Amino acid sequence: MPISCRTGCGRNAVLKRPKTGDALCKECFYWAFEAEIHYTITKGELFNRGDSVAIAASGGKDSTVLAHVLKTLNQRHDYGLNLMLLSIDEGITGYRDDSLETVKQNRDDYEMPLKILSYKDLYGWTMDEIVAQIGRKNNCTFCGVFRRQALDRGAALLNVKCIATGHNADDIAETVLMNVLRGDIARLKRCTAISTGSEGTIPRVKPLKYTYEKEIVMYAHYKKLVYFSTECVFAPNAYRGHARALLKDMEKIRPSCIMDIIYSGETMAVKEEVTLPTQGICVRCKFVSSQEVCKACVLLEGLNKGLPRLGVGKSSKAKKMLAEYNAKQEQEKGSLEQAIIDLDDSSNLIDDINQSNKVTKAKSCRSGSCKSNNKVSNGSTVNNDKCSSKECCTGKCKSNQGNDIDQGNSKINSLLEEYGINDAQKDIPNGNGHGSNVSKSNGEIVENSDEDGEVLFNDQDEENSCAGACGKMGSLQIGF
Amino acid sequence: MTDTLKLSIQFGGGAELLFDKIKKREVELPALKKYFPESLKEKWAIRELLVWIKDNLLKERPELFLQGDSVRPGILVLINDADWELFGELDYELQANDTIMFISTLHGG
Structure with a gap:
């Protein structure tokens, strides 16, 4: 027997929302999904009228749905935003070259300008070349650090007010969990922020912060959005993969745990005597860093000096x-x-x-x-x-x-x-x-x-573990 | 004997990577009693279908698709394009010409 939509619209329900447990039909689901993101955007004051916004686009489900929803909401609620797509080409043959094709499809579908920056142009190294130097164990550190900075550089080039990333509720909950497991209080404190960025840097905003992964995938499926879903060809981040698997197991039993973990992360108080690194500017490349010299410059220096593990040991x-x-x-x-x-x-x-x-x-x-x-x-x-x-x-x-x-x-x-x-x-x-x-x-x-073979995880940035623009690539082999 | 059951099985979101990258398959299941002689039931449910998929379609890394007697958490199941959570999940009794879709949420971002 079909279940009817909880809203009483008369149509048959097509999915059970993990966040609320409500059974909704397609139309009511679209409405709820988009309305919640609109609420997140307005409540968090993520954008101002007239802003140029770069959407960090990987071609994956999150950024594809983000681009679609932002375009929709921008029109529906007249945000007055100038939206564009920003992609990073890490230089991973058989993976990123394919996903960039999807991004180009997004560009055409959503009629947004697209800027692609490559690691090769920015740093002189492709990920393929870096992996040839470093091996497959720590390469996610390089990829994550470089991507984070590459997005900053791209945003500066595009002269945008902020970068919107596709981090979803599951990602944030996973990061909270990871930071607890690592005892990384500084990142625990900042990882739930909906908007990050200190003075002089381009802020990152997460409009999908409270949006469940399941709903993103269902939305993309019903809307027939084309996205790219091949796993990264390089090594997995096993630790994050386990955190992810744990979270998914718990979500199965109690779907609200995702929101509850985010809530815990948001409201957790950090003792005053805990010293937190202050974010500043790298003296070398002038991009955001919590050290005098940013991690990207250290890693790059290591690569260029033939000491590729300088920053990861x-x-x-x-x-x-x-x-x-x-x-x-x-x-x-x-x-x-x-x-x-x-x-x-x-x-x-x-x-x-x-x-x-x-x-x-x-x-x-x-x-x-x-x-x-x-x-x-x-x-x-x-x-x-x-x-x-x-x-x-x-x-x-x-x-x-x-x-x-x-x-x-x-x-x-x-x-x-x-x-x-x-x-x-x-x-x-x-x-x-x-x-x-x-x-x-x-x-x-x-x-x-x-x-x-060990990685100094504490030195990784919140988005290093292939959870930057690419979401969960790092955990794919473990996470599936 | 017309005890066979025709189904359309689909994979998406990266789940197809475990199934020779084939996204759509038309399959015909034998009578449940033939496939599971000890089974007390007459009709195929998703629970038995998963075993059949594991035996017949899933060639590599079954742990990435299955966990226990169900799918791995993070893989969505759609029965005729609707969330299986609305239809009793593993206990849903398959009907002729049903479309069962498996979408991974665990791939990419």
């Missing part, structure tokens, strides 16, 4: 790693000084010195793989000379290589301070200066860190 291991590295550098410094003295006497001796250094290095190297790393490091060093001025400094910096080294140095210094490792600063600047010896050492660091 567990701090204790990184410390140990760097201490070993430092000791080696001291030793090496001695021999280099010696080499310089010898240089005055006879240039012929240098070859011998280098030779002996190489021997020492070869002994300390644990496997033969440092040779290939060596090549990579050298290649990256060359790349760095070029890109440090172009990409890292947003094109403004025309500095010579010496300046680049200084910049790298100060940045790495603050990174090291961030990790509480103050004693290893001397290592890095040599990276550009003295080719083979140092590159070899770099190679060894890379190799050591390959054994370190």
Whole structure:
């Protein structure tokens, strides 16, 4: 027996709303779904008349539904918004290239301008290339950090007032849960905010904050919206995947738990003595950061210097790693000084010195793989000379290589301070200066860190875990 | 004997990735007693259909589609384009020419 719509409209119900338990027909569901988002937008004062708004569009269900609903509401309630689509091309073959086709479809369907920014253009690296360097374990960190900043850059380019993201209620609840599980109080406090962004930065707003995933999917299904639903080809974020599975299991038993977790997150009070990092501006790229130098710049520096794990290693291991590295550098410094003295006497001796250094290095190297790393490091060093001025400094910096080294140095210094490792600063600047010896050492660091599979989750941003524009990609393999 | 049951089975939202990327299938179920000789029931319900799908259609990673005797939470089931929660979920008795659709909510964003 068909159940009739709860509103008494006379039509048959097609779904049971998870939030309220009401059985509604299609028309009444559309109305309720859109009305609630309208309420969220007006109550939260997300937009002002005349604003330009960039919709972070991945081609997935959330951003597709967001674009559709914002267009609908903008017309229905005369928000007076200038809506546009902003997409990030991470450079993941077989995944993002396909989903961007869906975004282009959105552009045509919703008649909105579309801007696509690629990691390759912004950072000089595609995710495919990064994964080739870092492996499949920590690549979501890079992807998340870079995407977050790429959206900021895109929004600045488009000159919009804010970025609307497709984060839904399930996403927010999942993030609350994750932050509780990690003890990440700073993010726990800010992850439920409907609008985020400090002064001078472009705010992010989440119009779908109270919208259940089930309803988003049902809405897209009934409205026949085309969206892209292939899983990311790279590694899953297992931790988030488990949180997600737990949440889905609980939702099955008690659907209101999603709203209840968000409510808990919103109303939870944080003790005053808990110090929270303040959000500021990265001294390097001028985009939002809670550190002096933002995570994106640190990761990029690591990539360009052939130390791809600089920003992702567990701090204790990184410390140990760097201490070993430092000791080696001291030793090496001695021999280099010696080499310089010898240089005055006879240039012929240098070859011998280098030779002996190489021997020492070869002994300390644990496997033969440092040779290939060596090549990579050298290649990256060359790349760095070029890109440090172009990409890292947003094109403004025309500095010579010496300046680049200084910049790298100060940045790495603050990174090291961030990790509480103050004693290893001397290592890095040599990276550009003295080719083979140092590159070899770099190679060894890379190799050591390959054994370190753990990710420092606390250093990830709230939206890092592939929960940025792409929603749940990170959890897909686990989450299905 | 006309005990077979014709159904349309559909997958969407990424669920099709577990089924050779085929989104629509026309299937014919044998009589329930033939497929489950021990069954005390006469008619196919979603509960039995899921087992049949697992045996006949689901080739990889069954844990991503099924959990216990039901679908994995996060996969929506539509019976003739309506939420199965309105129709008794696993206990819904299949009728000839029903369309059963499985939509994953767990993919992408």
